[in-house]
Amino acid sequence: MKYFFKTFSILLVFYFCFSASVFAEDQHRWSEWITDAEPTCTEAGHAYRMCDLYPEYIHYEEKSIPPLGHLLETTVISPTCTEKGKKITKCKRCDYIVTEEFGSIIPHDYEEKIIEPTCETDGSKTYTCKYCGDAKSEIIPKTGHSYGEWITDVEPTAEAEGHQYRVCANDSTHIEKKMSRS
Secondary structure (H helix, E strand, O other), X not given: OHXXXXXXXXXXXXXXXXXXXXXXXXXXXXXOOEEEXXXXXXXXXXXXXXXXXXXXXXXXXXXXXXXXXXXXXXXXXXXXXXXXXXXXXXXOOOOOEEEEEEOOOXXXXXXXXXXXXXXXXOEEEEEEEOOOXXXXXXXXXXXXXXXXXXXXXXXXXXXXXXXXXXXXXXXXXXXXXXXXXX
16 A cells, blocks of 8 residues: 555646646746856866656756857957967967968068267167067278368477367367477
């Protein structure tokens, strides 16, 4: 007899639960959805809920949670004189990444800086690429002195020395002086 009531109870619950899912949804008292596998960008998740009308008998409903899809962010890096351009697409949720090269390496764009030589020191020409910083230098040799003719500013006499000077044509601050006798 005990076996009969147990079997009858089970059949009654199945009748109400299964017929309720087809005919009358209100004969179930569903719990909240419980997610046991979260969806990812590419994989579906899983959730279930249980009918708690008859807790001694397990009746539940399942559903698949669709994949989220990638949440993409794209960064574009223009070509330079050392590398082709890049388009980098990354997912913010997972480790998905795609890198595509585009364009071609562009020529260097050099800016020239000149330090003029003097009579006593070398000068230089430096070329620096404004994109990548690549630099090349050339030495401009010092000019050396280029003195003009001697100029007498004090004539020598029997009692006193005379005074002469000459000026460098490359730098007027360079003056060579000499004393002379008659």
